Amino acid sequence: MANITIRxxxxxxxxxxLEVxxxxxxxxxxxxxxxxxPFLQGPQTLVSWVATSPCPDSSQPSSNHRVVGHIALATATDTDVAVNLWRSRNRPEPVxxxxxxxxxxxxxxxGIAQGLIRAVVDEGRRRGGSVVLFALIKDQVAMRLYEKLGWTEFGTAIFGEGKGEGVEMEAVCYVAPDERSRQGSEEH
Structure with a gap:
């Protein structure tokens, strides 16, 4: 992640x-x-980060950066398929x-996505909760990334626009590794 800044x-x-x-x-x-x-400014968003890199043609060393990535941490809502599945398993902690x-x-x-994911997981832990997500089955690259980073699949759900109306797709739900498993994977 040379010369990449996450802020x-x-x-x-x-x-x-939006351009990215x-x-x-x-x-x-x-x-x-x-x-x-509106997608970028979800109402449940607590905090968002961007990854930036220096513009290749910039003569100004640090003032001319471009956005190359984005991530957000959001509050749990009853409309999120991963949250619903997590809560259905009687997990009482914040999510x-x-x-x-x-x-x-x-x-x-x-390594940009990995750095962005680390920012979200660290903030979720700082706030005292677990971090979950869902990845659509069609997004195999994303699923491989989460699994490589130690995220644990805890079930599948249907993502869609509701009750048989609109597009519905199967999604895999993941939870971030806990601190102990993360430390163990970083030691290897």
């Missing part, structure tokens, strides 16, 4: 995030309903949701 997202980052999200959508079809500012993770296709493979 809290600022309002002036939104247009650049449009590239991601063209490349992978994420997000399912298309890129939009947060990893959302809105994307990396510019031209910048993938540099």
């Amino acid at each position: 809290p997202r600022r309002s002036e980052d939104l247009e650049a995030c 999200l449009q590239k991601v959508y063209k490349d992978s079809g994420y997000p399912v309903n298309g890129p939009s500012l 947060f949701v990893l959302q809105r993770l994307f990396v510019d296709p031209a910048a993938q493979g540099q």
Whole structure:
């Protein structure tokens, strides 16, 4: 992750995030309903981060960076399939949701997603809860990434626009590794 900075997202980052999200959508079809500012500004969002890298043609060493990735931590809602499944298993602790993770296709493979995920998991732990997410079955690359990082699958659910109306897709639900398992995997 050479020269990549992960920092809290600022309002002036939104247009650049949307531009990256449009590239991601063209490349992978994420997000399912298309890129939009409302998608980036979900009402349950607690905090968002961006990954930035220096612009290659910049003569100014640190002031001219471009957004190459994004992630958010959100409060749990009853409309999130991973949250519903997690709560149905009688898990009483607070739960947060990893959302809105994307990396510019031209910048993938540099560890950017891993750094962004670490920021979300650390913040969820700091707030005293577990972090969950769901990945659509069609997003095999994302699923492999979460599994490589030690996330545990805890079930499947149907993601969709509701009650047989609209698009429904199977999703795999994951929970972030706890601190002990994360430390063990970092030691190997």
